[in-house]
Amino acid sequence: MYIYNVTLQVDWSIAEDWLLWMKEEHMPEVVATGCFTESRLLRLVEVDETAGPTYAAQYSAESKEDYNRYITTHAETLRNKSFQKWGDRFIAFRSVMVLV
Numbered sequence: 344m345y346i347y348n349v350t351l352q353v354d355w356s357i358a359e360d361w362l363l364w365m366k367e368e369h370m371p372e373v374v375a376t377g378c379f380t381e382s383r384l385l386r387l388v389e390v391d392e393t394a395g396p397t398y399a400a401q402y403s404a405e406s407k408e409d410y411n412r413y414i415t416t417h418a419e420t421l422r423n424k425s426f427q428k429w430g431d432r433f434i435a436f437r438s439v440m441v442l443v
Contacts, residue, residue, distance in 0.1 A: 344442040345404040347379070347413070350387075354432040355395045361429060362398075370400060373421060378413035379404050395433075410439065 353361050370382045379402040387397040404410040425433075 345407055345410045346440040346442065347402040347404060347410055348438045348440060349400045349402075350397065350436045350438070351400065352397045352434050353395045357429060357432050358396055361433065364428070365398070365400065369421070369425065370402075373402055373413075373417075376413055376417045378402075378409045378417065 365384060370384065373379060374382050382400065382402045385399045385401070387399065390397050402413075404413070425435075
């Protein structure tokens with residue numbers, strides 16, 4: 344199992360709307376690509392929230408091939424949609440992990 348993890352810090356000015364959008368629109372759209380079997384959204388605690396809350400969006404892929412298909416086929420389009428909607432009011436850091 345591969346976990347695609349996107350850690351995001353969101354500006355307070357969009358925090359509520361962004362959270363709703365992530366849960367109801369963006370994350371279901373990522374899973375609907377067929378590259379991931381599930382997703383979950385976690386909020387980091389015990390971190391500096393001066394600029395805004397920090398979240399980890401995690402997507403589970405059954406294989407490296409599924410993850411790679413997402414990156415090559417879907418990632419750019421979905422990232423661009425995020426930037427078109429929210430501009431520079433969030434930052435994202437991506438990592439890939441494997442379940443051991």
